[in-house]
Structures are given as C-alpha cells and as structure tokens.
Amino acid sequence: MAAVGSLEEEALKRRARLKALQNKRTVGLEPDSKKSKHEESEPKRVSLKFRSYKPKDESLQEKQLPGAKPDSLAAEVEEKIKAATQDDNKDAEINLLSLAPKKPDWDLKRDVTKKLERVERRTQRAIVDLIRLRLEKGEVNLAEAVLQTQNKKENDDDDDD
Template sequence: MAAEEDSIEQAVAARQERLRALKAAQELLNTPDEDSAQVHDNTNESNPISDETNTNMKFRNYVPHDKQLQEGKLVPPVLPKFEDPVAGVPPPSEKKEDPFVNIAPKKPNWELRRDVQKRLDKLEKRTQKAMLKLMAEEQEKQKQLDGDGRNGED
C-alpha cells in the first residue's frame, strides 16, 4: 500500500507542476507587448472601470435574455425605399389583339415533305448513279470515235 500511496502522490505532484506550467504560459500570452501596453495603459486611465465589467458587445440578430446585455442590442438597419424608374412609367398601350389570331401557319406541304423525304433521298442517289453511267457511256462512244478516226488516218 505504501507503494500505491507514493505513486498517487507522485501523480498529484506531477499534475500540480503541469498546472503551474500552464498558468505561467497563460500569463505570458496575456501580458501585452511594450507598444500595446502603452495604448492599453492610456485606455485604462480614461476609463477606470475594469474590462470585465465593461462588456462592449453588439447584437444585431440576437436578442439576449440578460437585461445588461440587452443594452448592446443594435437597431436593425433601415434600407432606403427603392423606386424603380422603369416600373413607374406604364408601357404605351397598343391595340389588344388575340395572340392566337396572328399565328402564322407552316407551309401547307410541310407534312408531305417530311413523309416523302426518305423516298426523295433514295431517288437522288439513283439519279446520281444513272448520270455517272450515262457519262461513262458517253466517254466510251467518244473514245471509239476517236479510235476510228485515228485508224482511218494511218
């Protein structure tokens, strides 16, 4: 049991030492620099009330329940009234007509063209082939005529 008590005492002593080190580090962080210390001293001279009691909080969207904090609530900003100059002037009114009266119909043969388009494409291909065949035959005839004319000259 003596060993357990010694280990507990060592743990307590180590914890106390860590707490002292944390306090020292916190004090170092809270101490101001030389430049900021002068500014801080000047503010304390003009306002003798401590910083802890003088909370300078501003609440824009939150309503605090504490009465002391309600003093810091800000009034919501008032936006100026926007007047649209375009909306103020009514558009010039023209004749009111039924929009369905002026719908322009498509050409009367658009359905026919849509239905016949595949057949027209096939016919176009056949026409091109037939024209190539006729041109080839014409060239053959021309060659034969040129060949006959040369043989007669020799």
Template structure:
C-alpha cells in the first residue's frame, strides 16, 4: 500500500512540472510575438525601395536603384583547373615486382636453415678432400704424376684456345 501512495505523489509532481513547462512555453511565445510586432511597427515608417536586378528602368530617377550586374564566372576555366588537379602524377615510375610478390610460405625456414647448411657444406668439402687424399696415397706414385701431367697439358691447351679466341 505504501507503493500506491508514492506513485500518486509522483504523478502529482509530474502534473505540476508539466503545468510549469506549459506556462514557460506560453510566455516564450508571447515574448517572440511581441518582438515581431515591435519590428513590424518600426518597419512601417520605411518604404521599401525597388532593386532592379534584371530590369533596366527608363526613368532616370530610378537609375540609382539599379543593381550592378555581376560577372558570370567562366565555367570552362574552372573545369580545366579541376581536370588538371584531378590528374595524378605517378609517384613511382617503375614498380619492382619482387617487392609486390608475396613471399613463399617456406622463406623463413630457408632463412633459419641457411646457417646449418653452411656448416654442413664445409664438412662435406673437408670429407671430400680427405677421400681424395686417401685415394692418392693408396694409388701408385706414377698414377699421380701421370694424372698431374695430363691435367697440366689439358689446362695449357684450354688457355691457348681461350687466348686465341679472345683476340
């Protein structure tokens, strides 16, 4: 039951606020009307003078009320200016396709494995050198000497042909 009493009190307060708002709006409208009337009263004494924008009066007494004609802006010049402004100058003349192309999905794996591959490459070179040394030691010395002389003869012939071709 206590709720019903508070609801009724709130409804009464709301009604009072609405009455006050109505009074204020009515006063504001009356104030605006009175201001308009005052402006109209002061303007009645003045006679509006004609302004001739599109008509050239023949009477000389009305010539003073003639409004000077404004110059019509040239549309062609404005359009040309806008067209010149719209043309975009190329910022970059040549585009490097490698920068635009997406990277392969395994590029980071190759980058990370590159160090390990260098180590392996050095080890394989060492292993190949050791195998060659072992073969040379096991083979006869004549084979080594003959292989070296044959190799030097072939390299001299290649140099001679290269020198003659370059001339």
C-alpha cells in the first residue's frame, strides 16, 4: 500500500494540473480580455423574449414579441415551377437516353461470364469425346460426326429456351 503522504502529493499534483487546464481554457477562449474575479462571479443577465408564449404577468408582457406573419411565397413558387418546366422540356430526351443503360443485362453478363467460360470448355471437351467415340466405332466420317454433334448441341440449346 502507498503511504498517506504520497497520496496527498498525488492529489496536489492532480489539482495543479486541473488548474492549469482551466487556465488554458479561459486564456484560449478570451486571450485579449482578462476578467477580474469580480466580473467572473457576476452572472450574465439574459433578456427574455416571448415569441409563442403569452405571459400572464403584466411586467413580462412588455417582452412579448409580435406574432410573425409568413411571407407570400406564391410568386417564388411560380418562378421555380416555370424554370423547372422550361428546363425539363429542353432536356427531356437527353435525360431519358442518358439514364437508360445501353444493355440492361450487362451486370448479369459480368457476373456469369466466368461460369459460362467453364461450361463452354466442358462442352467443347464433351463434343470432342463424342466425335472420337463415333470415329472409333467407324460409323461415320469426321465431317458427318462434327455436323451431327453440332446439330444435337443446337437442338439441346433450343430445348432449354
């Protein structure tokens, strides 16, 4: 355990640091004007203004502000509407064309491209294997085997659609 004397010393050091921080704050906020202790202890007076509250006390009714009246915005709104409609008429075609993507499925193609490449390679290998089998059996010549496999592939693709 720490001695009582050392705890007191630490407390004094902490107080000194806190005072230094407070002095920095007051100096940082108001470097030009140095206030005396009398001015710091004197509370600031707040002037009351009642905008939406009607005080019952007669002395406070003097501080009540008159009700605010909203400005007429009809003219400003009409100008903005006219300006917006004129701009829309000029750029209507350009905006629609620039907003619409040229190919609506570009993102789907981007995501599926790698998988399609893999499937295409497997398909080509399968076609080659089929041609080899037919040639080994001696059923048809090379040109007929290629045509038959391509026709089967096209028919299978049509069935999938």
